[in-house]
Each structure stands twice: as C-alpha cells, then as structure tokens.
Amino acid sequence: MATASETMPTLADVLIIGAGPAGIFCALGLVRGGFSGSIVMAEKGLPVERRSCPKKKVGRCVGCSPCRITTGFSGAGAFSDGKLSLSHEVGGDLPQLIGPSCAQATIDRVDQMYLDFGADPHVEGLGHRAEVAQIRRRAIKAGLKLVDCPIRHLGTEKAQEIYLRIERALLDAGVRMLFQTECTEVCVEDGRCVGAVLKGPDGQEQRVAAGRTIVATGRRGASWFDDMCERHGIDHSSGPVDLGVRVEVRNEIMQEVNDVLYESKLVGYPGPFRNKVRTFCQNPGGFVSQENYDGSLAVVNGHSYKERKSPNTNLAVLVSFNFREPFDQPISYAQHVGRLCNMLGAGHILVQRFGDIMDGKRTWPKELGRSNVVPTLTDAEAGDITAAMPHRAMVEIVAFMKAVDQVVPGFAADETLLYAPELKFYSNRVGMDERFDTNVKDLHCLGDSSGWTRGLMMASVMGLLMGERIMAEA
Numbered sequence: 001m002a003t004a005s006e007t008m009p010t011l012a013d014v015l016i017i018g019a020g021p022a023g024i025f026c027a028l029g030l031v032r033g034g035f036s037g038s039i040v041m042a043e044k045g046l047p048v049e050r051r052s053c054p055k056k057k058v059g060r061c062v063g064c065s066p067c068r069i070t071t072g073f074s075g076a077g078a079f080s081d082g083k084l085s086l087s088h089e090v091g092g093d094l095p096q097l098i099g100p101s102c103a104q105a106t107i108d109r110v111d112q113m114y115l116d117f118g119a120d121p122h123v124e125g126l127g128h129r130a131e132v133a134q135i136r137r138r139a140i141k142a143g144l145k146l147v148d149c150p151i152r153h154l155g156t157e158k159a160q161e162i163y164l165r166i167e168r169a170l171l172d173a174g175v176r177m178l179f180q181t182e183c184t185e186v187c188v189e190d191g192r193c194v195g196a197v198l199k200g201p202d203g204q205e206q207r208v209a210a211g212r213t214i215v216a217t218g219r220r221g222a223s224w225f226d227d228m229c230e231r232h233g234i235d236h237s238s239g240p241v242d243l244g245v246r247v248e249v250r251n252e253i254m255q256e257v258n259d260v261l262y263e264s265k266l267v268g269y270p271g272p273f274r275n276k277v278r279t280f281c282q283n284p285g286g287f288v289s290q291e292n293y294d295g296s297l298a299v300v301n302g303h304s305y306k307e308r309k310s311p312n313t314n315l316a317v318l319v320s321f322n323f324r325e326p327f328d329q330p331i332s333y334a335q336h337v338g339r340l341c342n343m344l345g346a347g348h349i350l351v352q353r354f355g356d357i358m359d360g361k362r363t364w365p366k367e368l369g370r371s372n373v374v375p376t377l378t379d380a381e382a383g384d385i386t387a388a389m390p391h392r393a394m395v396e397i398v399a400f401m402k403a404v405d406q407v408v409p410g411f412a413a414d415e416t417l418l419y420a421p422e423l424k425f426y427s428n429r430v431g432m433d434e435r436f437d438t439n440v441k442d443l444h445c446l447g448d449s450s451g452w453t454r455g456l457m458m459a460s461v462m463g464l465l466m467g468e469r470i471m472a473e474a
Helices: 021-032 075-079 094-098 100-116 129-141 156-172 219-232 251-260 330-344 354-359 391-407 456-473
Strands: 011-017 039-042 083-085 145-147 151-153 176-178 182-189 192-199 205-215 241-250 265-268 277-283 287-293 297-303 312-321 350-353 417-425 443-445
Touching: 011 021, 011 192, 021 039, 021 100, 021 156, 021 456, 039 205, 075 219, 083 456, 094 100, 094 456, 100 456, 129 145, 129 251, 129 391, 156 176, 182 205, 182 219, 205 219, 219 330, 219 417, 241 251, 241 297, 241 330, 241 391, 251 277, 251 312, 265 391, 277 297, 277 391, 297 312, 297 330, 312 391, 312 417, 330 417, 350 354, 354 391, 354 417
Parallel strands: 011 039, 011 205, 039 176, 205 443, 297 417
Antiparallel strands: 083 151, 145 265, 182 192, 192 205, 241 312, 241 417, 265 277, 277 312, 287 297, 350 417
C-alpha cells in the first residue's frame, strides 16, 4: 500500500482521483470485468483501517487536517450512518442522464455487491402499507410530499467493516492505492486529459500520465474541481447548494416514522419564497456530529450506529438554492454562511432551541439542561443561529418545521434542537453524455463531484457503470 511520492507510478491506464464510493465502484467494475491494465487510486486521506476520529478519545474536535471523517478510503460514507437508498427516485439526477430503468437495474446490482461484502440483508421501510398511508395523508394535508424509499442501513461502524473488505479485495486484485496523496491539477493538452499532478505525503509533486483520468472527489472536492473546470474549459453549469440545520428530537417524537419508514423523506415548498425544502439523512437513535472542511470550516452532520444508540433522533432540514446569472459561486456562498455560524460559535457548531428562535432570543447553555432533549453533540455552542443564517433560509426552515409538525406532532416543540451550519456542497454540474464523456477527451467525472448524484448509492452506481464501460472498450 504505497504512500510516499517516490513510489508513485509515472503511468496508469486508469487513474482514479478519490477513493469514495464512485471511485471504489469504478475500480470494482474494472476488476470484476478482468481489466488487464494498471489501475491507480489517489486518495487525500487514510486507508479505512487507519481512519479514527480523535474526538472519541479526547471528547472534542481537534481539527485534523484533512478531516478523518470526510476523507480517506470510502470518503465520508464510512463515517456516516451508511444508508443505501434503493430507489432511483432518491439520490440526485443521474436517472435523467442514463434513464430510470438503467438506474434502477444498476441500483439492484450494486446493492447485491454490498450484500456480497457483508451488508445487513434487512431492508428498512418495506411493508406497513396502512401506516405509511396514514403518514402520507397527514403530509398531504400539511402541503408536503412523502417520498418513501426502501433503505439498507449499513450503520457507521459496520460500514467501515464492509469498506475494509472492499479495500482489501481491490488491493488483492492489483489496484495501486496512493493514500495521503492529493491531486493538485488535472493535465489537459490539446483538448485531451493526459493525467494529473499528485502531491504525496512528503509534499513533493509528480506528474502521473494516464490513459483515462477519472475525478471522483465527492462533495469535499467540489470547490477544487470547479476551479479545474474553469481553468481547463470543462463544460459545466452552476449547480444548487443546500443550506440548513440539523434537527434533534427525542426518539418518542419520531417513533412512528422510525418504526414504519426508518427515514422519512418529506419535501415542501413553503411560502413566501417557495424554495425546495426537504428532510435528509434521518438517524433514529443517532448522534449529531461535526465534520471539518478545508479552511477550518466546521459543519454539522449525523451518524447512526447499528448497535450503539442514543435517546434522540436527528435529521437535516435543507433549503435548496439555485442561483442564476450573473452569480456563479454557490459553494463560496455556502462556505461564507458556514463561517459566520462558526464565528458566532467560536469555532464550534451552534445549537439553538426552536422555541427560542420563535421568541427572538438566543439559547443559553443553562437552558439546554432544562430540556427533555439532551444534545448528543456535547461541545456544540448554545447561541443564535438566526444571526448567521440568511433570512430567506431561516423563514423557510421555520415554516417547513411547522408543516412537519402536522405530520409528526412535537417536531416543532419549543425544546427541539437546531444545529448549524448543515451545508451540502455539490459541484457545478459537469456537462457529459450518458457514457460520462466530458468535452475533454479521456476525462470523466463521477459521483457527487459531478453534480449528478447525491449519496452513497447513486455515486456507487455511476462508478460501476463507468468501470464496466471502460472494460467494454478495452
């Protein structure tokens, strides 16, 4: 398992930048097809067996650079709750590119591959038709749409075990993995990508020539790849950005939805602005967590373990912003909002009670101790989210939460906790055809960094199809 720059190859038939689910399943598609060429994966973080967040030992975020939660083999997926959405209606717009039937058929194949590597065969969200119908009726009455999607829950700790098996399988098949290795540049000559510049753990840069270069850097690499698109004339268009909060309530409030659906995906367009607002990444018995991005940007997320449980459920409430000309910097905009939240929290995640937001006051630490909901992110800073979150987003979050309260009574209780910032960065959408060809020959972009997918499953689907396509042309 190479890490030093002096061991970097000078030639690869396929160079995969990023070892998240898209890059991993691209490699699996090649390996399972019997690809005879050389495959190199360059990953900024660590192998999965060395990814350990120090917060477990010291009780606080120590600001690892790069963050061990968001970088490393399997990307952020290994340290998230590891949910695989088994419907093509969830996970981005890839079905628009390849067709719904192809997307669903590939989801089924990818799901079986996860099962082969040890995923839990139990699927959440199946059955309970009468109970789901009741929840849907309440959602319709509240002006919301319920998207019920079967979920295969890997679990945070189990996901790491599954991806460790995948990592070893790829290594055994001869895939060369360069960890602690960052891509600083894709090399484009005369309209063709000929490789990339990689910087190893010793800080030395080396150009790696490649027959095909595949960018699969996930949401964390969105800003970097946007810069590459501008620099090299890679066709792209401005994509959305999601701003919001992570909501935490007692399990008792969410019990019906947790038992029947496991994850409720509710979508609404509340007035007066009518932006799309949705729930995302629901974690029954889960834990609110902090992730760090480049530039010491702290954002909130949520985890759900298979065996370790809390008395709370957390989920994101996200407002989608689709900017139009002349503005074309949605990622920078979201980062700016996030840094304002961090500033108010002295570098920590902000937490505020819903009742305090409605009363127009900040939350004080002593007030958190009086609630039924005890924060699972213990080092979050009590404060005032509304002083940093844009007015438009905050108004829609409040209106949406009140609507959800009609579906899940108690969701918008005074003691409900809101953490900020919850940000989802998506690359500007890369122009490509159904074969994932960009306007730059031999350069492909997969997964969340392409702007076409969101989440583990669809990123894995895109990766597998890319690997199989290269095999078919080999």
